[in-house]
Amino acid sequence: MSSWGIAQMTTEDAGQLPAVVLLAEDDEINQQIVRHLLSDYPFIELVITADGKAALEAAMSQRFDLMIFDRHMPLITGDRVIRHLKAASTINTRTPMIQFTADIDHASTPGVGDQADAMIPKPIQSDVFRNTVLRLLGRLQDPS
Numbered sequence: 001m002s003s004w005g006i007a008q009m010t011t012e013d014a015g016q017l018p019a020v021v022l023l024a025e026d027d028e029i030n031q032q033i034v035r036h037l038l039s040d041y042p043f044i045e046l047v048i049t050a051d052g053k054a055a056l057e058a059a060m061s062q063r064f065d066l067m068i069f070d071r072h073m074p075l076i077t078g079d080r081v082i083r084h085l086k087a088a089s090t091i092n093t094r095t096p097m098i099q100f101t102a103d104i105d106h107a108s109t110p111g112v113g114d115q116a117d118a119m120i121p122k123p124i125q126s127d128v129f130r131n132t133v134l135r136l137l138g139r140l141q142d143p144s
Contacts, residue, residue: 038133051074055081059081078100098136
């Protein structure tokens with residue numbers, strides 16, 4: 001880990017194919033925060049959608065390496081998009097998924113958001129977010 005507590009990517013990352021990450025977030029400020037937090041990782045290609053319907057359409061038509069969904073989005077909630085993708089046989093059924101939530105009760109309640117591989121509360125803490133993204137992409141350095 002760096003002196004800031006943020007995980008380092010592996011040395012092979014410079015030569016690897018880009019990791020395509022879907023962000024489904026309706027709040028433009030949160031979109032910018034995520035874009036900024038991932039800007040240190042040139043191997044990540046970020047695709048942003050602003051509502052659940054657009055996110056579901058993107059996830060049904062394009063393969064992603066990681067998908068990040070806001071819990072509360074217009075048209076279709078992040079929960080419903082995740083449930084659909086996990087239940088249906090899609091190109092992203094096995095893709096790791098992160099869910100954001102501003103609802104503290106849902107961030108800590110067992111069974112809520114359990115379809116996602118990780119639940120991250122808002123406001124987003126940069127080190128938690130970056131470590132989770134790198135871990136789910138399989139790009140963390142071995143600490144030993």
